[in-house]
Amino acid sequence: MFTIVSKKNIAPxxxxxxxEAPRIAKHTKAGQFVVIRIDECGERIPLTIAxxxxxxGLIRLIFQVIGNTTAKMSTLEVGDSILDISGPLxxxxxxxxxxxxxxxxxxxxxxxxxxxxKALKLAGNKVITILGGRTSDLVIMKxxxxxxSDELIITTDDGSEGMKGVVTGAMxxxxxKGEEIDHCWCIGPSIMMKYGAITAKKLNLPIFVSLNxxxxxxxxxxxxxxxxxDNKIRFACVDGPEFDGLKVDWDEFxxxxxxxxxxxxxxxxxxxxxxxxxxxx
Amino acid sequence: xxxxxxxxxTPIKEQEPKVRSKNFxxxxxxxxxxxxxxxxxxxxxxxxxxxVAGCPVAIDIPGFIKxxxxxxxxxxxxxxxxxTNLPAVxxxxxxxxxxxxxxxxxxKIKGFEPVAIGKLERLVADWKYANTKKEVxxxxxxxxxxxxxxxxxxxxxxGLTVAGDLAKLGYEVKIYEALHAAGGVLTYGIPEFRxxxxxxxxxxxxxxxxxxxxxxxxxxxKTITMQEIMQEFDACFIAVGAGTxxxxxxxxxxxxxxxxxxxxxxxxxxxxxxxxxxxDTPVIKSKNVVVIGGGNVAMDAARCAKRLGAKNVTIVYxxxxxxxxxxxxxxxxxxxxxxxxxxxxxxxEYVNDGKGQLCAVKCIKMELGEPDDSGRRRPVPIEGSxxxxxxxxxxxxxxxxxxxxxxxxxxxxxxxxxxxxxxxPETGETSVPxxxxxxxxxxxxxxxxxxxxxxxxxxxxxxxxxxNRYKPK
Ligand SMILES: Cc1cc2nc3c(=O)[nH]c(=O)nc-3n(C[C@H](O)[C@H](O)[C@H](O)COP(=O)(O)OP(=O)(O)OC[C@H]3O[C@@H](n4cnc5c(N)ncnc54)[C@H](O)[C@@H]3O)c2cc1C
Ligand SMILES: Cc1cc2nc3c(=O)[nH]c(=O)nc-3n(C[C@H](O)[C@H](O)[C@H](O)COP(=O)(O)OP(=O)(O)OC[C@H]3O[C@@H](n4cnc5c(N)ncnc54)[C@H](O)[C@@H]3O)c2cc1C
Ligand code: SF4
Ligand code: SF4
Ligand code: FES
Numbered sequence: 207m208f209t210i211v212s213k214k215n216i217a218p219x220x221x222x223x224x225x226e227a228p229r230i231a232k233h234t235k236a237g238q239f240v241v242i243r244i245d246e247c248g249e250r251i252p253l254t255i256a257x258x259x260x261x262x263g264l265i266r267l268i269f270q271v272i273g274n275t276t277a278k279m280s281t282l283e284v285g286d287s288i289l290d291i292s293g294p295l296x297x298x299x300x301x302x303x304x305x306x307x308x309x310x311x312x313x314x315x316x317x318x319x320x321x322x323x324k325a326l327k328l329a330g331n332k333v334i335t336i337l338g339g340r341t342s343d344l345v346i347m348k349x350x351x352x353x354x355s356d357e358l359i360i361t362t363d364d365g366s367e368g369m370k371g372v373v374t375g376a377m378x379x380x381x382x383k384g385e386e387i388d389h390c391w392c393i394g395p396s397i398m399m400k401y402g403a404i405t406a407k408k409l410n411l412p413i414f415v416s417l418n419x420x421x422x423x424x425x426x427x428x429x430x431x432x433x434x435x436d437n438k439i440r441f442a443c444v445d446g447p448e449f450d451g452l453k454v455d456w457d458e459f460x461x462x463x464x465x466x467x468x469x470x471x472x473x474x475x476x477x478x479x480x481x482x483x484x485x486x487x
Numbered sequence: 488x489x490x491x492x493x494x495x496x497t498p499i500k501e502q503e504p505k506v507r508s509k510n511f512x513x514x515x516x517x518x519x520x521x522x523x524x525x526x527x528x529x530x531x532x533x534x535x536x537x538x539v540a541g542c543p544v545a546i547d548i549p550g551f552i553k554x555x556x557x558x559x560x561x562x563x564x565x566x567x568x569x570x571t572n573l574p575a576v577x578x579x580x581x582x583x584x585x586x587x588x589x590x591x592x593x594x595k596i597k598g599f600e601p602v603a604i605g606k607l608e609r610l611v612a613d614w615k616y617a618n619t620k621k622e623v624x625x626x627x628x629x630x631x632x633x634x635x636x637x638x639x640x641x642x643x644x645x646g647l648t649v650a651g652d653l654a655k656l657g658y659e660v661k662i663y664e665a666l667h668a669a670g671g672v673l674t675y676g677i678p679e680f681r682x683x684x685x686x687x688x689x690x691x692x693x694x695x696x697x698x699x700x701x702x703x704x705x706x707x708x709k710t711i712t713m714q715e716i717m718q719e720f721d722a723c724f725i726a727v728g729a730g731t732x733x734x735x736x737x738x739x740x741x742x743x744x745x746x747x748x749x750x751x752x753x754x755x756x757x758x759x760x761x762x763x764x765x766x767d768t769p770v771i772k773s774k775n776v777v778v779i780g781g782g783n784v785a786m787d788a789a790r791c792a793k794r795l796g797a798k799n800v801t802i803v804y805x806x807x808x809x810x811x812x813x814x815x816x817x818x819x820x821x822x823x824x825x826x827x828x829x830x831x832x833x834x835x836e837y838v839n840d841g842k843g844q845l846c847a848v849k850c851i852k853m854e855l856g857e858p859d860d861s862g863r864r865r866p867v868p869i870e871g872s873x874x875x876x877x878x879x880x881x882x883x884x885x886x887x888x889x890x891x892x893x894x895x896x897x898x899x900x901x902x903x904x905x906x907x908x909x910x911x912p913e914t915g916e917t918s919v920p921x922x923x924x925x926x927x928x929x930x931x932x933x934x935x936x937x938x939x940x941x942x943x944x945x946x947x948x949x950x951x952x953x954x955n956r957y958k959p960k
Pocket of ligand 1: 239249251252253254255268269270271272273274275276277314317318417418419420421447463464467470471473474
């Protein structure tokens, strides 16, 4: 059983849990994810493995309450367990010494960026990290990221912390300052990744993004997660989730994310009628 | 020769098409024991029993049929048990008409239909689960002294068969399954109205009673490596299926509303999407559905779409009824359920409504040209014959390729030119000693019973491999 051993509320509607999953903890590499299912009627949803502790046999998951499954998940407490966790899935990030890397994260995407930051730092890179959010509270994992970054820049839309503005502005600023960047990663909401990629192109920087497509199995069996990269059909769960950001068909990707909007709403509504007023309101 | 029995198979009860096309309950209701005895009476117990040769696992068909005739259902069940671990499944989904029943002597007599072997097999299996489950379970429990440890990767029919046979021989068997539920295609692909989940669960339950340990949520190659498996086990059988959907790759393939049959059926079967929102996974309910392909998978997808409430469901196939690879029974069922067929037609574009959603499928008419490698006449497009269907959903069921999730992590294993594992068709031996393989991952997408046949052969080979390995020198 995949028992939750710790739980923290790290931002409004965002939770940080450690779960027992020894075999996954043993084999996890940066950039990989798990697919979880909470209960018998549950959906299978992908979540990044934000960290792992091989010795204790634990993996760390950070999730944002956004719909039915993540809402249910937020009600699980220490000692409860998750019915199914399978992984580590996906192709790991390409970790090596690039020289200087620019790591850009936003929203809950920071959870996916963090293990890559850590691995790149341990591989000897100079790591410059930009974390963005609407407001200070929503910029998660600042300390975790700072530990493995040579420089940490925060941006907020409302100016409540760090630079006022969005992450792409900070990307340009870093380059203007004269930093020689060898590679970037940008992980966050799709719209942020799209503009991150556009900015990288302008700045002539190679960039990886991590595509959070809809998924079911996560093993290449259903084709639900397909995306167009470099004019080819690729499966985000096995060929990705990381791809060359300059080659992604962003509009198609974002459109595919909306496929089940109506059903997702219905599902959440049904759950809320069952449980009544909940803390995520 | 005076034949004192009916020319036709004993009729079997089915749900009415109008009723069943609105529910996911089983279409075929099966024989009663009395009907079974009647049908068993049509087997003339012929000397040459060609039916047995037509069965990939060589079931003693006249033997179990004779038991039914004598109203000895436990006897019939015991005979089936010797040959197959999944009789309730095979009796339902085997392409009987091209296997055992095709060769049946009675069917060779002018004007006579063959004995309904598959339906009789199903009757015996269902009877067994309804009547003797506990007893069967107890009898087959083996002692704790194990002959060796075998890992099986994948819990589809091939994996289950090898596991069952090895457990019966006294081995400790562990099945690793990537998904959260066992059964392979039986669980995630074939819909409930053809193969109810509770039947699959019962057959798998019977295997667990043999002492087989099935661990789900283990993606071999990711959760554990092949190296770890080779260290821990004496031998390993790879039965990971042909589980990656192919797409034609025509314009618009990634539009919303376009699915692979694998996704569509997985949402419905594995995730119970047809019971949304009781179950959390949604499946789109569409009005006009076009299904591309002509196999069992295409029939299943089309019939599911109908059950989800679609008004028009059209199967588009580039050849003709004569070449249709689906089971003929399923084709008939589909026709009864008001599924339209468009022969000699191929889609060439999925049309975007301007908002990323499919609104129509553009097709072209085909004609049959010269035979191709498979001996079937190759369809060629007729220029200028393009036409368009209104469609808010298109489902591609054009085949599956081998899933690479394990193979990519195990380059030592030799593959053939189609990307499947190269393995001896009899024994399942691969290029790596101690590693055996069978089922769809070796043959490409095939059938349940062929996968089981591969499992049977491999069980024998694995047994002798392990015995030889530990033979005192
Ligand atoms: C490889 C990968 C890694 C991910 N890692 C994390 C993570 O570490 N933490 C985290 O909080 N989330 C992560 N996600 C997103 C997460 O899977 C979704 O938030 C989750 O599926 C939502 O489920 P739900 O039932 O709560 O919401 P739903 O009701 O299913 O969806 C609510 C809204 O979320 C959007 N959504 C649904 N599924 C996804 C998805 N797969 N990706 C993005 N948006 C989606 C929909 O557009 C919808 O509007 C990841 C996704 C992928 C593919
Ligand atoms: C919709 C549909 C309808 C069909 N209808 C019929 C029919 O009517 N009659 C018939 O005879 N045949 C039918 N078939 C074909 C038949 O189901 C297959 O030929 C058969 O299931 C193959 O069995 P298998 O054991 O080789 O693989 P599968 O049944 O595919 O099982 C393979 C299993 O391995 C698991 N796996 C994959 N990779 C890993 C890994 N790395 N680690 C752990 N587990 C892994 C998969 O999750 C899966 O559960 C149909 C197929 C489909 C898709
Ligand atoms: S397993 Fe299939 S081929 Fe063999 S007897 Fe049964 S239905 Fe016929
Ligand atoms: S071939 Fe037909 S008649 Fe002969 S034994 Fe088999 S089922 Fe009976
Ligand atoms: S999630 Fe099914 S193929 Fe990627």
